[in-house]
Amino acid sequence: MICASITAAQDQKIGYVNTDQILSQMSEYQGIQEQLSTISSEWNKQLDKMEQEIEQLKEDFKAKEILYTEELKKKKQQEIQNKIQQRQQYLDEKFGAKGEYFQKQRELLEPIQRKVFKAINKVANDQNFDFVFDRAQNSNMLFGEQEWNLNEEVLQELGITLNEPSN
Helix, strand or coil, rough: HHHHHHHEEEEEEEEEECHHHHHHCCCHHHHHHHHHHHHHHHHHHHHHHHHHHHHHHHHHHHHHHHCCHHHHHHHHHHHHHHHHHHHHHHHHHCCCCCCCHHHHHHHHHHHHHHHHHHHHHHHHHHHCCCCCECCCCCCCCCCCCCHHHHHHHHHHHHCCCCCCCCC
């Protein structure tokens, strides 16, 4: 029984890819990254502007605090607090977990990711792989022989040619 399990395990064909590297070779992906960068840059400029307004209000308050009545102090402090909350709300709306940036990223990347996944499946099926692992980002795959790296085959399936071998 143990011998049969060992033999079955030895007969399995295992390969790996690095989807980050595959994506980086795709012109569509690079275009999406540029789009997202442009969008986030504009939003970051707005956040910086809001931060400057807050800092200016704080400086004005410190400079004139001794001239303010208690009621005016509270009003000015509330105004500063409101600006801080507005900035935080804007930050959450744009970059929060359910923010516009991540929604746009998902919307733009999903078709490309589907395309890569389909190509990986085709290569794996055509070459009779039992398992294909992804070495991208924080994978737990610590070692893989280069001969089992399927990046080039997947890129070819996607119609992308490389000048140098991928890892």
